[in-house]
Amino acid sequence: MELEGQWWKGELAEDIYQALRYKELRLPVYKGQSPQLSLRRYFADLIAIVSNRFKLCPAARHLAVYLLDLFMDCYDISVQQLHMVALSCLLLASKFEEREDRVPKLETLNSLGCMSSMNLVLTKQGLLHMELLLLETFQWNLYLPTAAHFIEYYLPVAVNETDLHDGWPMVCMEKTTLYMSKYADYFLEVSLQDHAFLRFVPSLIAAACVASSRVILHLCPAWPPCLQCLSAYTWEQLLPCVERLLIAHDSDVKEANKQKCPKPSAQPAQMVYPVQGQSVSLHQYMQRPNTQYMQQSCQPVVVSSQGPATYLTHTASMQGLTQTQTMDAKVNMPGRAYQVNPLYPCAAPCFDR
Template sequence: MTFDWIFLSAASSNTQRASCTHAAGPMELESQWWKGQLAGDIYHALRYKELKLPAYKGQSPQLSFRRYFADLIAIVSNRFRLCPTARHLAVYLLDLFMDRYDVSVQQLHLVALSCLLLASKFEEREDHVPKLESLNCLGCMTSMNLVLTKQSLLHMELLLLETFQWNLYLPTAAHFIEYYLSIAVHETDLHDGWPMANIEKTVQYMAKYADYFLEVSLQDHEFLKFAPSLVAAACVASSRVVLRLSPAWPSRLQRLTAYLWEHLAACVERLLVAHDGDVKEANKQKCQQQQKLQLASTVFHGSGTVSAVPQYLHRPTPQFSQQNCQPVQPSSLGASSYMPHTNLQAGTQPHGHLQPIPASLDAKVSIPFNRAYQVNGHYAGAAPCFDI
């Protein structure tokens, strides 16, 4: 009770200060608790609370559809610009509910969206919570012939609350990540063995890659085997590995997180394996796109001659349509234009469309890389084109 009281008091204090300084800018104090005087107390309260998280067994009969509904939550969450903690809490509620009940696939649509609404009510301000009318107007809802009603949502929300005994104070990796990122980069760090030339740029890339790995952890229920704080620490460690910062896990992060590299190794390797798969898929799609552009750049006439097509005739690759909930098409993103994993609107799946329960959804992210790194001397993958 002491830790819960500390957390709630700190959150209340930050909220009050945020309301007093709302006009100061878009960043509100209540969303930056890790910068406040009570950051340490709130962090320890979260660590204490994660010790009491419900057990997850991974025994749902619909477990094969779990990835699909996690992507659905990501789509709707991005459409309404909900915070990462709301999205991660929603997926966690869905995982726990599916683990306890045998629910039909059609009903899981209602469950997933109800989880997102509950999570947004718990994590977001009231004016950010999606409204029923807005949900029903989404293109992905109409394409699946889904119509939510107030009665069905209230009934499902009540069932969810009763399932979790009215306790939504469930820490996820997203609740820890910013606290760890606050010291993830330091001027004493080395990049490829040399002092960093631009620490501000390094901090920006660290945040982007941490967001990417954080979203990777949502894609696979196997990450629920690890404590949320450990997953968050592993996301930071993986980002440091990819960005070639040394040491990979400095002593300051060991002290802050209370995790040694040995504790993180299994989770880090799983994250980097997923990252390596994303890189290979991105390179494959990039090659395919270049081949299509080469074929489209020439026109064959009946006489057998070949003439170049003017560049203004080439239309850009269509981007994500929020109304239709279609994914971003893969693009060749350079180091200066890299988009974090969370910004890909369709659950970060450039070649998968959200259709009514496909056989499998293999979500990938388009990131160009060209160097190699190693973890513990036995994992090799692609590292970023990152010049600091």
């Protein structure tokens, strides 16, 4: 990101942060009532694939998924229409978060390989119609903070020179900071994969991503006073979200070991955490008092006959739909192609035009 976009380094950073915290308290309520909720992961991955293809900023990707969640929560939408909705959410989010020259163009979108695999053809009229419906659903308000906005404010102080690594002073501050950024990005992507994270406010998710990264990186204390003061969250408040993130990380490590050495007789990888010379499970480790986190090494150790675990990023997958859910023919999107049935009354006058 260019220097001019690094708001967290400016003089107004604290004011912007407080404005974001104020705004997140007024975010729409997510009910998780979409009939297509089982497909939510697939379409979140679709947004991630297209976002990565155009190298959009994390804020645009997170905002797009959040718009999709809110829209699916309001309407009963067919699978064919959801493809159009997901891509329209990404376009709206990129127009809000990115420079104009970075917003994906219609021709480039239609040329993507995943578009042909979905048998989907976008039209200008269809996109404009869908964007109008989205804007009217959100009452023309796209100022919706996400975890990607908050984590930029936390990362500059996520690693301190006074931190201990395995009980010893850090050898290389620069390298630790680099790994912190990578793990924070990873946990941010983890938070997009499950709608259960919507029960937490974005600022707490961002703080939990930093805390989880510190746990993985051996940094102690796991949640130092400077981060607690900056975020206004205690370790106990972060604990439910951190536990979800670390469980997802453990699952990814196990999956990486399976893919690395697939043997029928092999024992699956088990994540254990060192506490005063003992190996405890994740649940036991997470339930220890906060003082124990402040004193103990926080790095999970992989115990497996397959060798050390590898870092597995959340690469978006296009395997979420079954054969019965895929489209059989190309879908052209003229102005009145959509038939959306609301789950509860919601004005959508653009369908009447």
